[in-house]
Amino acid sequence: xxxxxxxxxxxxxxxxxxxxxxKEEAKDAEHKPIIPMGIMAVAGVVILIIVAVVACGIPLGWxxxxxxxxxxxxxxxxxxxxxxxxxxxxxxDVRPVKYDLKLKVYLPAYVNVPENKILTFEGDVEITxxxxxxxxxxxxxxxxxxxDEEKTEILLDGRTVPLNSTxxxxxxxxxxxxxxxxxxxxLKIKLxxxxxxxxxxxxxxxxxxxxxxxxxxxxxxVVTELEAVxxxxxxxxxxxxxxxxxxxxxxxxxxxxTALSNGKEISIEKEPxxxxxxxxFDKTPVMSTYLMAIAIGEFDYVEGRTxxxxxxxxxxxxxxxxxxxYSVNIGVKCLDFFENYTGIKYPLPKLDMVAFNAFGAxxxxxxxxxxxxxxxxSELFSPLISKYKVATTVAHEISHQWFGNLVTMKWWDExxxxxxxxxxxxxxSLEKVTRGANRLKDYIATEVMESALIRDRSxxxxxxxxxxxxxxxxxxxxxxxxxxxxxxxxxxxxxxxxENFNEGLxxxxxxxxxxxxxxxxxxxxxxxxxxxxxxxxxxxxxLKAFASPWTTQVGFPxxxxxxxxxxxxxxxxxxxxxDKDGKPMEDDxxxxxxxxxxxxxxxxxxxxxKLTWLSKDKPLHISxxxxxAILVVNADRHGYYRQNYEKxxxxxxxxxxxxxxxxxxPRTRSAMIADAFEAAYKKLIDYSIALDTLQYLKxxxxxxxxxxxxxxxxxxxxxxxxxxxxxxxTSYKDYVMNLLKPVYKRSFFEDVAIQxxxxxxxLESNLQMTIITMYCQxxxxxxxxEYTKLFKNEVLAKCKQGELASACVERIPGPLRAKTYxxxxxxxxxxxxxxxxxxxxxxxxxxxRMEYKNLKYGLACHENQKKIKRFLxxxxxxxxxxxxxxxxxxxxxxxxxxxxxxxLRENWEQIYGRFQNNSKELYAVVEAGLSRTxxxxxxxxxxxxxxxxxxxxxxxxxxxxxxxxxxxMAWKDRNYEPLIAYFKAHS
Numbered sequence: 001x002x003x004x005x006x007x008x009x010x011x012x013x014x015x016x017x018x019x020x021x022x023k024e025e026a027k028d029a030e031h032k033p034i035i036p037m038g039i040m041a042v043a044g045v046v047i048l049i050i051v052a053v054v055a056c057g058i059p060l061g062w063x064x065x066x067x068x069x070x071x072x073x074x075x076x077x078x079x080x081x082x083x084x085x086x087x088x089x090x091x092x093d094v095r096p097v098k099y100d101l102k103l104k105v106y107l108p109a110y111v112n113v114p115e116n117k118i119l120t121f122e123g124d125v126e127i128t129x130x131x132x133x134x135x136x137x138x139x140x141x142x143x144x145x146x147x148d149e150e151k152t153e154i155l156l157d158g159r160t161v162p163l164n165s166t167x168x169x170x171x172x173x174x175x176x177x178x179x180x181x182x183x184x185x186x187l188k189i190k191l192x193x194x195x196x197x198x199x200x201x202x203x204x205x206x207x208x209x210x211x212x213x214x215x216x217x218x219x220x221x222v223v224t225e226l227e228a229v230x231x232x233x234x235x236x237x238x239x240x241x242x243x244x245x246x247x248x249x250x251x252x253x254x255x256x257x258t259a260l261s262n263g264k265e266i267s268i269e270k271e272p273x274x275x276x277x278x279x280x281f282d283k284t285p286v287m288s289t290y291l292m293a294i295a296i297g298e299f300d301y302v303e304g305r306t307x308x309x310x311x312x313x314x315x316x317x318x319x320x321x322x323x324x325x326y327s328v329n330i331g332v333k334c335l336d337f338f339e340n341y342t343g344i345k346y347p348l349p350k351l352d353m354v355a356f357n358a359f360g361a362x363x364x365x366x367x368x369x370x371x372x373x374x375x376x377x378s379e380l381f382s383p384l385i386s387k388y389k390v391a392t393t394v395a396h397e398i399s400h401q402w403f404g405n406l407v408t409m410k411w412w413d414e415x416x417x418x419x420x421x422x423x424x425x426x427x428x429s430l431e432k433v434t435r436g437a438n439r440l441k442d443y444i445a446t447e448v449m450e451s452a453l454i455r456d457r458s459x460x461x462x463x464x465x466x467x468x469x470x471x472x473x474x475x476x477x478x479x480x481x482x483x484x485x486x487x488x489x490x491x492x493x494x495x496x497x498x499e500n501f502n503e504g505l506x507x508x509x510x511x512x513x514x515x516x517x518x519x520x521x522x523x524x525x526x527x528x529x530x531x532x533x534x535x536x537x538x539x540x541x542x543l544k545a546f547a548s549p550w551t552t553q554v555g556f557p558x559x560x561x562x563x564x565x566x567x568x569x570x571x572x573x574x575x576x577x578x579d580k581d582g583k584p585m586e587d588d589x590x591x592x593x594x595x596x597x598x599x600x601x602x603x604x605x606x607x608x609x610k611l612t613w614l615s616k617d618k619p620l621h622i623s624x625x626x627x628x629a630i631l632v633v634n635a636d637r638h639g640y641y642r643q644n645y646e647k648x649x650x651x652x653x654x655x656x657x658x659x660x661x662x663x664x665x666p667r668t669r670s671a672m673i674a675d676a677f678e679a680a681y682k683k684l685i686d687y688s689i690a691l692d693t694l695q696y697l698k699x700x701x702x703x704x705x706x707x708x709x710x711x712x713x714x715x716x717x718x719x720x721x722x723x724x725x726x727x728x729x730t731s732y733k734d735y736v737m738n739l740l741k742p743v744y745k746r747s748f749f750e751d752v753a754i755q756x757x758x759x760x761x762x763l764e765s766n767l768q769m770t771i772i773t774m775y776c777q778x779x780x781x782x783x784x785x786e787y788t789k790l791f792k793n794e795v796l797a798k799c800k801q802g803e804l805a806s807a808c809v810e811r812i813p814g815p816l817r818a819k820t821y822x823x824x825x826x827x828x829x830x831x832x833x834x835x836x837x838x839x840x841x842x843x844x845x846x847x848x849r850m851e852y853k854n855l856k857y858g859l860a861c862h863e864n865q866k867k868i869k870r871f872l873x874x875x876x877x878x879x880x881x882x883x884x885x886x887x888x889x890x891x892x893x894x895x896x897x898x899x900x901x902x903x904l905r906e907n908w909e910q911i912y913g914r915f916q917n918n919s920k921e922l923y924a925v926v927e928a929g930l931s932r933t934x935x936x937x938x939x940x941x942x943x944x945x946x947x948x949x950x951x952x953x954x955x956x957x958x959x960x961x962x963x964x965x966x967x968x969m970a971w972k973d974r975n976y977e978p979l980i981a982y983f984k985a986h987s
Contacts (some may be wrong), residue, residue, distance in 0.1 A: 082167075082174075083137055083139055083174050085139075085169050085170065085172055087468070088468055088469050089240070090139050090141070090172070090238060090239075090240055090243070091135075091139055092132065093131065093132050093133040093134075093135050094129050094130070094131055094132065094135060094138055094139075094187070094238075095129060095130050095132060095238070095243055095245075096127055096128070096129050096130075096237070096238045096243055096244075096245035097128040097129060097130055097186070097245055097246070098127075098128045098245050098246040098247070098248065098283070099125060099126070099127050099128075099235070099237065099245055099246070099247045099248070099292075100125065100126040100127075100128075100248045101123065101124075101125045101235055101247065101248070101249050101250070101292075102123070102124040102125070102249075102250040102251075102252070103121055103122070103123050103124075103234070103235075103249070103250070103251055103252070103294065104121060104122045104123075104251075104252035104253075104276075105121045105197070105205075105222055105251070105252070105253055105294075105296055106118055106119065106120050106121065107119070107220055107221070107222065107253070107254050107257065107296065108220055109219070109220070110254030110255065110256055110257065110275065111254045111255075111274075111275045111276065112275075119196065119197040119207060119220070120194060120195065120196050120197060121194065121195050121196075121197060121205060121234075122192075122193075122194050123145075123191075123192070123193045123194070123195065123234070123235055124191075124192050125189075125190075125191050125193075125235050125236060125237075126188055126189070126190050127140075127188070127189040127190075127191075127236075127237070127238075127245075128186060128187070128188055128245075129186070129187045129188075129189060129238075130184075130185075130186055130187075131181050131182070131183055131184065131185045131186070131187060132183055132184075133183050134180050134181065134182050134183055135177075135180065135181050136176065136177050136179070136180045136181070137174050137175060137176045137177060138154065138174075138175045138177070138187065138189060139172055139173070139174050139175075140172065140173050140175070140189070140236045140237060140238060141171055141172055141173075141229075141231070141232035141236065141237055141238065141239035141240075142168075142171065142172065142173050142193070142232050142236040142237075143171040143204075143230075143232040143233045144195060144196065144198075144204070144233050145193045145194070145195045145232075145233070145235075145236065146193055146194045146195065147166075147173065147191060147192075147193045147236070148191075148192040148193060148194075149166060151190070151191075151192040152166070152175070152190070152191055152192075153189075153190040154175060154177065154187055154188070154189050154190070155187065155188040155190070156181060156185060156186075156187055156188075157185075161177050161178070161179060161181070161187075162177070162178040162179070163175055163176065163177060163178070164176045164177060164178045171229075171232055173236065175189075191236050193235075193236065195233065195234065197222055198233070199917065202917045202918065203225045203226065203227075203230040203233070203359065204224070204225070204226070204230045204233030204234060205222055205223075205224050205233065205234045205294065206222065206223065206224075206225065206358070207220050207221070207222050208220070208221050208222070208223060208297070208356060208357075208358060210297070210317045210356075211317065211319055212298060212318070213298065213318045219297070219298060221257070221295070221296055221297025221298070221356065222294070222295070222296050222297070223293075223294070223295040223296075223297075223354070223356050223357060223369055224292065224293050224294050224295070224364070224369075225357065225358075225359045225362060225369070226289065226290045226291070226292060226293070226364075227290040227362060228241070228290055228412055228470040228471070229290070229470045229471045230290070231289035231290055231292055232289075234292070234294075235292075237289050238289065239289045239290075240288075240289070240411075241288045241289075241290065241408055241409060241410065241411060241412065241516065242288075242408070242410050242411070242516040243288075243289070244286045244287055244288055244408070244514065244515075244516070245286060245287075245289075246283050246284055246285070246286055246287075247262060247263075247283065247284045247287070247292055248263070248281070248282075248283045248284075249261045249262065249263065249280075249281045249284075249292070249294065250278060250279070250280045250281070251278075251279045251281075251294055251296065252271075252276055252277070252278050252279075253276070253277055253279065253296045254275060254276065254277070255270065255275040255276065255277050256298065257277070257296050257297055257298060258296070258297065258298065258299045258315075259277070259279040259294065259295070259296045260293075260294070260295045260296075260299075260315065260352050260354060260367055261279075261281040261293060261294050261295075261366075261367060262281065262284045262287075262291070262292065262293055262348075262364060262365050262366040262367050263281035263282035263283055263284050263348070263366060264281065264282045264311075264348065264349050264350045264366075265279055265280070265281055265282075266280050266281060266282050267279070267280045268280075282349075284348070284365060284366065285347045285348070285365065285405075285406075285514065286514045287365050287405060287514075288405075288408050291363070291364050291365045291405055292364070293362075293364030293365075293366075293367040293369065294367075295315075295354050295356055295367065295369065297317070297356060298317065298318065299315040299316065299317065299354065299356070300315070300316065300317075300318055300321040301313040301314060301315045301316075301321070301324070301352075302314050302321065302324040302325050302328050303328065304328040304329065304331070304332045305332065306332050306335045306336050306339075306346075307336050308336075308339060308345065308346070309349075310335060310346055310348070310349060310350065310351060311349065311350040311351070312328055312331045312332050312335065312350070312351045312352075312353070313328070313350070313351075313352050313353065314327045314328045314331070314353045314354075314355070314375060315352060315353065315354040315355065315356070316354070316355040316356075316372070316375070316376060317355070317356070319847075319848065319849055320355060320372055320376055320848075320849050320850075322378065322848075323376035323377055323378040323381075323382070323850060324355070324375070324376060326376075326377040326378075326387070326390060327353060327375045327376065327377065327390055327394050328353075330390070330391050330394045330395065330430075330433070331351065331353060331394050331398060333433035334394065334395045334398045334399075334429050334430070334433060335351065335398055335401075336433075337429045337432055337433055338398060338399065338401070338402055338425075338429065341428075341429070341432075341502070342402055342505070342506055342509050343506055343510070344402065344406065344509055344510065344513065346401060347406075348365065348366045350366065351366060351368070351398070351401075352366065352367045352368065353368045353369075353370065353375055353394065353397075354367065354368070354369055354370070354375075355370050355371070355372040355374075355375040355376050356369060356370075356372075357369035357370055357371050358371070358918075359371075359920070360374070361374050361375075361393050361396065361397050362397070363396075363397045363400030363401070363404055363405060363422070365401060365405045368394075368397045368398070370393065370394075370397075372849065373386065373389070373853075374389060374390060374393040374394075375390060375393070375394065376390070376849075376850065377390040378814065378848075378850055379814050380806075380810060380814050381806065381814050381817060381848060381850035381851045381854060382814045382815075382850055383814065383815050383817070383818055384752070384762075384765055384766065384769050384814075384815035385766075385769075387762070388762070388766075391430055392426050392427070392430065392440075393426075395425075395426035395427075395429050395430050396422050396423055396426040397422070398426075398429075399421070399422040399423075399425040399426050399429065400418065400422045402425075402509055403417075403418065403421035403422050403425060403509075404418035404419075404421070404422055406509060406513055406514065407508065407509055407512045407513065407514075407515060407516075407517055408515075408516050408517070409516065409517065409518075410516040410517060410518050411467065412467045412470045413464055413465060413466060413467040414463075414464055414518060414519055415481055416463045416464075416481050416482075416484070416485030416488075416551070417485075417517065417519060417522065419481055419482045419485055420463075420481070420482065420484075420485020420486050420488065420489050421485075421489060423448065423482050423483070423485065423486040424444065424485075424486045424489045424490060424493075427440040427441055427443055427444050427448075427486075428440075428441065434762075439763060441490075442666065442667055442704055444486060444487065444490045445490070445636070445637040445638070445667045445670075445671070446637070446667060446670045446671070446674075446704045446707070446708060447707070448483050448486050448487060449483070449486075449487040449490075449637065449640065450674050450708065450711070451479070451483045452480060452483035452484040452486070452487050452640070453487075453556060453640070453642065453674075453678070454678075455478065455479070455480045455483065455484075456480060456484060456555060456556055456576070457555075457576050457678075459478060459480055460554050460555070460577075461478070461480055461481075461554060462551065462552050462553055462554050463481065463484055463485055463488065463550070463551040463552070464519075464551045464552050484640070487640045488547075488550055488551070488640055490638065491550075491599065491638055491639055491640050492526070492543070492547070494599075494601075494636075494638035495533055495541070495599050495611075495638075496526060496529070496531035496533050496541070496543075497531055497533070500526070500529040500530065500531040501526065501529075503529045504522075504525050504526035504527075504528060504529045505525070505526075507525040507526075507528050507529075508521065508522055508525035508526070511525060519547065519551060520544055523543040523544040523547060524544075526543055527543055535597070535613070536597045536613035536614075536615040536616075537615075546597055549594070549595070549596045549597070549616070550596060550640070553594045553596070554577065554594065555575050555576045555577045555594060556575070556576050556640055556641050556642070557573040557574070557575060557576070557595070557596050557598055557641045557642075558573065558574055558575070558576055558641065558642045558643075558644055558679075558682075558684075559571060559572075559573050559598060559600065559614065559633055559634065559639075559641050559642065559643050559644070560572050560573070560574070560643075560644045560645070561631055561633055561643070561644070561645045561646070561649055562646060563631075563646060563648065563649060564621075566627045566628050566629070567623060567624045567625070567626065567627055567628075567629055568621065568622070568623050568624070569621065569622045569623075569624075569631050570619050570620070570621055571600065571614055571619060571620040571621070571622065571633065572614075572619045572620075573595060573596065573598060573614055573616075573641075575593075575594045575595070576642070576682075577594070578593075595616035595617070596616055596641075597613060597614070597615055597616050598613065598614040598616075598639065598641060599611060599612075599613060599638070599639055600612050600613060600614050600620060600633055600634070600639070601633070601634060601635050601636055601638050601639060602622065602631060602632065602633045602634075602635055603631075603632045603635035603664070603668070604622075604624045604625075604626075604629050604630070604631055604632075605624075605626065605629055605630055605663070606663040609635040609636055628652075630649075630652045630653060630656055631649075632653065632664065632668065632672070634668075634671055634675075635664070635665070635668050636665055636667050636668055637667045637668065637670070637671040642675045642678055642679070643671070643672075643675045644675065644679045644684050644685070647685065647689065650676065650685060650689045650692075650693075651689070651692075653672060653693075654689070654692045654693055654695070654696075657669070657672075657693065657695075657696040658695060658696045661696050661699060661700065666702040666703075666704045666705060667704065669700070669702070669704070669705040670704040670705045670707070670708040672693055673690075673693050673694065673705060673708045673709050673712065674708050674712065676689060676690040676693045677690045677712040677715075677716070681971075683974075686978070687716075687975055687978065687979055687982070688978070688982050690712075691982055691986070694709050694713075694739060695986075697709060697739060697743070698739075698742040698743060700743075701767075702763075702767070703763045703764070703766045703767040703770065706767055706770055706771065707766070707767075707770055710770055710773075710774050713736060713774070714774075716979075717732060718968075719967075719968045719971045719972070720732070720968075720971070720972055720975070720976060720979065721934045721968070721972070728976070728979075728980035728983070731980050731983040731984045731987060732778075732979075732980075732983050733778040733779055734983065734984075734987035735982075735983035735984075735986055735987045736774065736775075736778045737775065737778050737779070737780050737987075738986065738987050740771055740774060740775045740778075740780070741775075741780070743771055744771055744772070744775045744780070744782075744783065746782070746786065748768040748769075748771065748772050749772070749786050749790075749816065751764070751765070751768055752765050752768050752769055752772070752813060752815050752816065765815070769815060772819075773819070776819070776823070784823055784827060787816070787819055787820050787822075787823035787824070788823055788824060788827050788828060790812055790816065790820045791820050791821070791823065791824030791828060791832065792824075792828070794809050794811050794812050794820075795808075795809055795812075795820070795821075795824060795832075795835065795836075796824075796828075796831070796832070796835065799835070799839065801838070802842065803839075803842075804839075804842060804843060804846070804847045804848075804851075805839040805840075805842075805843050805847065805851050805854075805855060806843060806847050806848040806851040817851075817854045818853075818854040818857040818858060820858075821836050821854060821855055821857065821858025821859075821861075822857060822858045822860075822861035822894075823861070824836065824858065825858050825859060825861045825862050826861045826862065826863065826894075833859070833862050833864075833867060836855055836858045836859055837859060839855055840852060840855035840856055840859060843855055853883070853886075856875075856883075856887060856890070857890050859871050860887060860890035860891045860893075860894055861890075861894045863894075865898070865899040865902075868891060868899045868903075869899060869902075869903055871887075871891075872887065872888070872891065872899075872900075872903050872907075873903075873907065875887045875888075876907060876910055876911055876914065877910075884914075884921075884925060885921055885924040885925055885928065888900065888924075888925050888928035888929055889924075889928045889931075891928075892928050892929075892931035892932055898932075900928070900929050900930075900931065900932055901929060901930060901932070901933055901938070901941070903929070904925075904926065904929035904930070905941075905945055908945075908949060908952075911925060912949075912951060912952075916951070922955060923955060923956070923957050926955055926957040926958065927957045927960075927961070930942065930957065930958070930961040933961060933965060934965060934968060934969075935965070935969075936969070938965060939962055939965055939966070942958055942961060942962055943962070945958075946958050946959075
């Protein structure tokens, strides 16, 4: 007998171990999984109804929450307390020790199988489990699986333990036993089951379509994505992060495909007389269920080895494998670094990295999965930012092999322990393996922290949210947990000193290897070191007490400096959720007063940076030894907070920047610019002051301040809608052009081409590309002319009809290639557009995927709405989910406002049909589709659209965009005219 059930929380069914015909419907599944015998009069009627229903072929559960089939001995179990699943957690009286899993996956086009078996799988699992306390049931997670109950077996000391009944509630199965199993015994749970491969819109074992070796045929493969609660969709298991066990995995897959898993392959054998391959893998370390991984497809690989002999392979589909070597190189260096840094050897003999994931990178132990653009880099085809992205993503996932896999957070409410550390350590590792050339620790203080602070001003999330249902948590997960967690960890490291921090981490990893932790375990490990840091009370710093407000409270502090006289300053704090008078903001639903003990790194004039404390309950006073001193707080930006000054304080800083900006570090200068613009956004200072912090930039030679300045100007132009042809947009463009002209050089194009592949020049190349990109974006003729010249000389003149772009434009450097296509299409008319369109078709069919993306980016730059709609329609029909999102974003960046929103409305049924089960990508597509909406008329259109499409009301991107438009309109009402006046005065 085979029973199938869905994943709805209301689905509850109970079955006896015998094939009895008795069935009845319960009213309350979770609290009464078995109906008492005292209501047999009612039950008898229900039984007759359900028997009739089943006879007619209607599924169990169709009429209500519970369907039950009982044995004649059901009274045996009534002496025992039924299991209550109301808190969504498994009982802790049975723990897994190891899993032995065999999985057979039916892929299309390889093996002759019945159509109803295509994209399904058959599973056979034996779970060894330790009984910790007396039990009369075993509870496992299982979701969207059909269990063969006749072959379900639970063994104790080699004998079968008789089952009384099996109950399914939501996503668990409860196996009620006819005897009590006492503690300190070992059970074996044997289960056979089937399941369906999910499309790439959802997590579990899902399918991916890609091009085969002939570049024409589309092939389907499968890969797992199991974080946080989706292992239960592949195998019945104890699917919670702290229920760790070993896994031994066997995969049966079609001939012509390669199977990968966590362990190293120990045998690959063809089944005699069939077209099936059996791949057996070595056992894994003890690990959480969400780290179990399988991938099946047509892959090639590039290989390297670490100093300790660990085999590292980067796998990709045949058309992309040439872009894999860079990731192997970075992977080898990072794995060597982490082994040396932690003193703990990587516990597997191999590490596979596969560019075969629709959801982003995943740190499965021994088998890392990536989106192709996060693992593959080619100096011939890739923009410069791709190299940085590949390096940081590979480092992040390898970092997880220690921070997350070896030591795992106990529950999902402290996911930042996994993600924050992996992100932080990715930058630390790359800083070391590139010999400091990338200065990637500076990125934490600028790019990462700034991203977190911007998100944290509106998302109202703490690092330690309450998590009752991990599935809901994952669906609402944002990068704030990565970036804020990273920023907080960096602040702690700066506070106690890097050497002490490193020593404490080694203690933490060693003590809790193969285990689970709470954040208190981390603080205790760090406190075993000999750090000398003092807390706000002058006593040795209590890390647990210090950390609690930063991890449990929402938001962050804004630190304000008041000059009491020419040499004495008072420093106070208020929350970003409050106005400057300490009153909650109108949009703050929490209405809670929050304060922090804040480490204040400060610099007076050109003196060295010092550390003191601002207590949560009183102001801080700092005295300078000189008259007319300039005090800067959060110097070097170690602290997770914003700085603000009175008008005179900002003016003194601005004057100092103009006279000698180098007395402040690049990190400090970057933070000054960022915090000035955020203070203006919060109405604490005028925008004229924030813009004045940019006047010195003509002398700036460092990437970080320039990057921050360009981000803030771009954000301001978005709020002011300065690119939509409004009156005054010319003034904005002239202002930015005037700011950049002194530092822009034609030689940047040549320099980027030469330097982009040299690690020692990555910051210089990033600076050059930042300036080129913004300078061209505001319409600088001399900049655009360089791109159009490249397009004419290297594309139109050299690429013949039917020729692959990847073969004929090799003289255009990778970092410049996408923009070359863009400006060619935008400025050179229909001939250029049709040329790029033709090249994209050919490249997509039989060429290089990266070059194909460059060409698609170029097509997004066209300003003809009819052609853009044609382009978008093709993308929605044919491209992967991630690529559709990127294409929508590319069109949005090129300010095709009306066409994007119009296309979204006109093609909603098709878009929603493709993306409805992938909430993350659907949100991203809608967000991109609305990105250029700015007016009251747009708000009315959005509201009417949501009203007419009920499913749209559940997608928060619509309501969030309405709020953003309203905020932007209010912002424009306050700031537009003064800003235009400023731009005109400084153009």
